[in-house]
Amino acid sequence: MAPGLDVATLDPNWTMKDDVLHVETADLPSPTKKKKLSQTKKFTAVEIASFTAPLTNRHLLQSSPYGEPAHHLDLTTLDRPLQLFAKALTNMRWITQDYATAPYPQAFNWDSIVDVFCRSMLAEQPDATQEDLHLYVIVFRSRVNKTADRKLLGELDKAAHLEAVEGGGLLKYWFGTPNDLGRNLATCLWRDRSDARRGGAGPGHALAMRAASRMYDEWFVERLRLTVSPSNGSWRFTTWVDD
Secondary structure, eight states: OOOOOOOGGSSSTOOOOOOOOOOOOOOOOOOOOOOOSSSOOOOOOHHHHHHOOHHHTTEEOOOSSOOOOSSSSEGSOHHHHHHHHHHHHHOOOOTTTTTTTTGGGGGGGGGHHHHHHHHHHHHHHSSSOOOOEEEEEEEEEEEEEETTTHHHHHHHHHHHHHHHHSSEEEEEEOOOOOOOEEEEEEEEESSSSSHHHHHHHHHHHHHHHHHHHEEEEEEEEEEEEEETTTTEEEEEEEEOOOO
């Protein structure tokens, strides 16, 4: 997947198979259970080393499967709530093996992600009025064909991700593994849609999308809005509508 993918940036001559999957995205109730933080913790040598890492590296966060520093998120480009949410997203995990086709709100551990974020906000600003957080989310569902050059797809994806990171505002990029039928899901969480448009405007994304049109039998894009309310720990996904 090209991380900056936005339907509006595609070549008008390309066709997207928007009837491949129909996914309902419904608002979910607020989390009802909160886990207490452990009062004591034994830190590993790696964790202790990270606390004393040079300040020049502390602002970089690995927010994708790519470990090279050039692919990391620069936290200094975000305001504090977004920094904390980006850190919470490092714990993003699928909670159903059918994540490729499951409704997006039910595919990942959003309860725990939001819980970590809200507790972080409360710890830093216990008396402050906490405004809702709104993120732009891209969900890319696909079925790769059997003859696809997966190595080439991986190389193109990595180049497109680097462009997206350099554009700024990409808080999280995640992709899974194709199932037995070749179906997979990849997703990006952005600060806002303008970041996604900017991140997807480079030549790397254009090459990745041309490859997608040849190497995927089916593909479908959802554009969602994630709203998180730190004041009460609630969250919901809704279809994105431009302001």
